[in-house]
Amino acid sequence: MADNKMWGGRFEQGTAADMEAYSESVSFDWRLYAEDIRGSQAHAKMLAEQGFLTSEEAETICSGLDRVKAEIEAGNFEWKVGHEDVHMNIESRLTEIIGPLGGKLHTARSRNDQVCLDFRLHVAARLEDWRSRLAALVAAFKDGASENRNVILPGCTHFQPAQPVSLAHHLLAYCQMFRRDFERVDQCLVRTRISPLGAAALAGTTHPVNPAAVAGHLGLEGVFANSMDAVSDRDFAVEAVFCGSLIMTHLSRFCEEIIIWANPNFGFVKLPDAYSTGSSIMPQKKNPDACEIMRGKTARVNGSLVALLTLLKGLPLAYNRDMQEDKEPFFDADRTVASSLGIMEGMLRQLEFVPERMAETVQRGFLNATELADYLAASGVPFREAHHITGAAVAYAEKHGKALEELSLEELRQFSSRIGEDVFAVLDYRAAVERRTSSGGTGPDSVSAQIKGLEAWLNSVA
Ligand code: ARG
Numbered sequence: 001m002a003d004n005k006m007w008g009g010r011f012e013q014g015t016a017a018d019m020e021a022y023s024e025s026v027s028f029d030w031r032l033y034a035e036d037i038r039g040s041q042a043h044a045k046m047l048a049e050q051g052f053l054t055s056e057e058a059e060t061i062c063s064g065l066d067r068v069k070a071e072i073e074a075g076n077f078e079w080k081v082g083h084e085d086v087h088m089n090i091e092s093r094l095t096e097i098i099g100p101l102g103g104k105l106h107t108a109r110s111r112n113d114q115v116c117l118d119f120r121l122h123v124a125a126r127l128e129d130w131r132s133r134l135a136a137l138v139a140a141f142k143d144g145a146s147e148n149r150n151v152i153l154p155g156c157t158h159f160q161p162a163q164p165v166s167l168a169h170h171l172l173a174y175c176q177m178f179r180r181d182f183e184r185v186d187q188c189l190v191r192t193r194i195s196p197l198g199a200a201a202l203a204g205t206t207h208p209v210n211p212a213a214v215a216g217h218l219g220l221e222g223v224f225a226n227s228m229d230a231v232s233d234r235d236f237a238v239e240a241v242f243c244g245s246l247i248m249t250h251l252s253r254f255c256e257e258i259i260i261w262a263n264p265n266f267g268f269v270k271l272p273d274a275y276s277t278g279s280s281i282m283p284q285k286k287n288p289d290a291c292e293i294m295r296g297k298t299a300r301v302n303g304s305l306v307a308l309l310t311l312l313k314g315l316p317l318a319y320n321r322d323m324q325e326d327k328e329p330f331f332d333a334d335r336t337v338a339s340s341l342g343i344m345e346g347m348l349r350q351l352e353f354v355p356e357r358m359a360e361t362v363q364r365g366f367l368n369a370t371e372l373a374d375y376l377a378a379s380g381v382p383f384r385e386a387h388h389i390t391g392a393a394v395a396y397a398e399k400h401g402k403a404l405e406e407l408s409l410e411e412l413r414q415f416s417s418r419i420g421e422d423v424f425a426v427l428d429y430r431a432a433v434e435r436r437t438s439s440g441g442t443g444p445d446s447v448s449a450q451i452k453g454l455e456a457w458l459n460s461v462a
Contacts, residue, residue, distance in 0.1 A: 006088050025324050026079050029086045031331060033072050035121035036086050037065045039114065042217035043197060044105055050208050053104060061105055064098040065090070085324075086118070087111050108207035112231040112319040113199040119327065121218065123240050124192045126334045127185050130247070133341035134182040135461055138175050140348045142454045145171040149447055152433050153268065153358035154367055161365030164429045167353060169442040172450045177250040179457065184243050192236040193220045199227035202318035228318040234308065237330050241305045244337040248298035251340055255291035258351070262288050267357040272350035275343070290347055297336045304329035359429075366394050368404055368427045371435075375426045379418045389415045 005011065015023075041062045048058035068090055071077040083089040088111075095102030145168035155165035195218060198204070198211030204227045211223040224230030261268035271288055279285035307329040315322060369390050376386035393415045397404050404412075405427040412419045425431060436443040440450075 004082065006083070006092065020081060023084065023321075024081045025085045025327070026081060026083065026089055028328055028331065029115075029324075030072075030079055030089070032086050032118040032122050032327075033090065034069065035118040035125075036090055036114070037069050038218065039117045039121065039197065040090070040105055041065055042214045043109055045217055046210050046213045047104075047107060049213060050210055052107060052207065057101055057104065060098050060101055061094070064094045064102065067097055068093050085111070085115075087114055108200060108205045108209045109197065110199075110201035110231070112201050113196045113227075115323075116196040116199075116231055116233070117218075119234075119330075120192055120194065120196070120220075120236060123236055123330065124189055126338070127189050127192065127240055127243075129338055130243070130334075130341065131182055131185050131189075131461075133338060133345070134178050134185065134247070135458060137341055137345045137348075138178045138182070138454065139458055140345045141171045141175045141178070142451060142458070144348060144351075144353075145169075145175070145447065146451055148353060148355075149444060151353060151355040151358060152362055152430060154362050154365060155442070161361075161367050163370055164362050164367045164432050165442040166433055166444070166447060167355075167358065168447045168451075172447065172454070174250065174254055175450070175454050178247075179454070181243065181247045181250065182461065184246070185240075188236065188239045188243055190221060191239065194222050194224060194236075195220045196224045196230035196233075199224055199230035202228050202231050232315070232318040232320075232323070234312055234323060234326050237326055238305070238308045238312070241301065241308055241330060241333045244333045245298075245301050245305045247337055248294075248301045248340060251344055252295045252298040254344070255288075255295045258291045258347075259288045259295075262286075266361070268354055268361075270352040270354060272347060272352070274350060275347040290343055294340050294343065297340060301333045301336050304333040362429050363403055366397070366404060368429060368432055369394050371426050371432050372404060372423065375423055376416060376418055381416065381418060 005015070044053065044058045044061040044065075047053045048055050053061070068077070071093070077089075077093070079089055080092075083092055091102065091105065094105065148167040148171065151167040152164045153167050153170065154161040155163050155170070195211060195215035197214045198209045215221075215223045224233075258269060258271075260266055262271050271286055273286075275290040276286050277289045279287065308326060311322060311325050311329075372393065373383065373386040373390040376389060377383045381389070393404060393407070393412060396411070396415075397407055400407075405424060409419070409421060409423075412423060433442050434444060437445060440446055
């Protein structure tokens with residue numbers, strides 16, 4: 001019958017069984033139970049402060065809610081699909097425990113502002129977790145950089161060998177990406193930590209509520225300015241998942257590099273056993289599955305982002321039931337982002353670099369060609385001409401199966417009489433790295449400055 005629903009007063013017929021299954025959200029939004037209870041306790045406290053409840057009534061409600069929470073956490077709570085969602089499941093159990101007083105809790109509140117508050121509290125807590133995982137990952141990359149200051153490898157553009165760089169510098173590039181991700185999450189948190197409570201269904205309320213007090217009880221940064229926006233704004237969730245998408249994109253780029261580096265034709269890294277798998281048919285194989293899965297899961301988080309954007313794009317103000325579809329994409333993205341950050345940190349800390357292989361590869365591919373061109377330019381040859389001369393020298397060396405530094409002085413001087421004996425010091429690969437002293441470049445002083453800067457930053461966010 002209709003009256004077993006909390007909203008059933010005007011209904012004559014019960015809900016069709018398939019409609020009930022179709023519209024329920026408790027099977028996934030039960031995850032918001034702790035936030036729902038915290039939010040309700042703050043609301044009850046405010047109602048008492050405003051003189052709407054006596055302080056005994058508010059205390060009875062709050063301790064009743066504590067009991068509900070304990071039941072949920074002990075696994076003794078019976079979630080009922082008939083009560084639709086987490087909010088009504090909790091409220092109806094509260095009323096069973098404390099009696100009709102439970103019915104006063106929903107005064108000056110709607111599920112529309114309630115669900116938004118719960119979701120905001122949840123997203124904020126998860127963003128805080130991402131933030132600490134991001135800091136831990138930056139620390140892991142930074143530590144990898146500190147240990148590999150003297151290792152050089154081919155830096156690529158177009159994935160073709162370009163110029164030698166230090167492995168430290170390469171790893172520090174990822175520190176910058178994940179540091180920006182951290183900051184982005186931080187900024188998203190500011191916009192997430194806004195209390196919508198007091199917006200009620202959409203238009204505000206006739207009761208003398210105090211939204212700022214509720215926000216204060218919950219430790220939130222601010223309150224809504226417009227009740228219609230408050231109940232229909234899901235920007236915080238979109239933004240959070242976007243942060244997640246970009247985190248996954250950065251992770252996926254490094255995954256791709258590890259996959260390439262682990263290929264024996266490169267052999268730049270040895271994968272930790274703990275993060276790779278074997279083949280059931282090819283005994284020699286050690287596969288970079290963690291990286292492949294992470295690269296694959298990036299697609300999944302991007303899917304959640306598109307789901308949320310698409311969900312909202314056609315919605316008129318204010319709350320629409322469509323919005324119930326906002327939670328699963330976030331939950332899924334959160335699970336993926338948090339676990340991926342943890343896995344990457346663990347894997348990176350055990351990843352073994354192979355400096356000898358990197359050094360061997362540096363000597364192939366004419367990574368010191370720019371050095372020769374710069375050498376000529378420094379002696380007064382216009383750079384375009386220097387570039388052309390060097391190109392001719394590279395073609396000659398390639399034809400003779402040699403590297404530039406393996407040509408004799410006479411051979412080199414065929415291309416320009418400006419070339420002298422001192423060219424060989426310039427063609428040295430390690431020197432090419434060390435001479436790049438420009439700020440933010442791959443030279444050792446810049447690498448040390450980057451590491452120092454990151455250490456200071458990590459201390460400031462710890
Ligand atoms: N389960 C709903 C959601 O997630 C809660 C809000 C329902 N509000 C309503 N007016 N039916 O969006």
